[in-house]
Amino acid sequence: MTVHLSARGLGCERDDRWLFADLTFSLAAGELCRVEGPNGSGKTTLLRILSGQLGDYSGELHWCGERLDRHAKALRGELLYLGHRAGIKDGLSALENLAWYQALGEYRCDDAEAARWRALERVGLTGFEELPVERLSAGQQRRVALARLHLERRALWILDEPFTAIDAAGVAQLEGWMAEHRDAGGSVLVTSHHPLELDGAMARICLDGRGGHDVIAA
């Protein structure tokens, strides 16, 4: 099985405090992993390091066997990162937001417009495609961000608090998409402050907020 991400001896310090140190784990194709820990324990920082956005860490990180610091571009083409902020532009419509992501060159597909409509249908935004997103509810705005999961296939999803503002049906749906992605050979790293149906099927990286951690297999 292809190992997507592997970390050896990973550490990160903020304000003279280790968020985590000597963290070793791997995430292979077809695996799910939940990163958990109290507020401020370093979950977002870890996900930003693993997605190649932060370079101030110690230890080694590999993407598909290649050092991440030397092959960040290879990872970018295979990664979908959703931050804990929705990352959408208020004045643009849902369709325009997705077009903006496509225009950034992050998404390649034959029929970009059809892909946008299809993605918005999947997240339950039929009828809301052309309104400025500032006129959508918080949960609908989060769904605009989640529509990126359906724009194009990416091997690795890194999702930071993707369930924020999502209703119970939406949580079940998103868990279903994560399971589908895994079954298709993708991998997922996710944070959530709430219990999930998929918990039993996920490995866990538990940060304790004091610099310690546990890595627990699925």
Ligand SMILES: Nc1ncnc2c1ncn2[C@@H]1O[C@H](COP(=O)(O)OP(=O)(O)OP(=O)(O)O)[C@@H](O)[C@H]1O
């Ligand atoms: N750029 C930065 N400079 C200095 N300190 C930072 C920076 N980014 C984060 N921190 C600190 O690192 C710690 C971990 O932050 P992080 O956002 O990773 O935590 P978290 O586990 O995701 O928290 P939450 O559950 O509240 O989202 C916090 O104490 C934060 O203040």
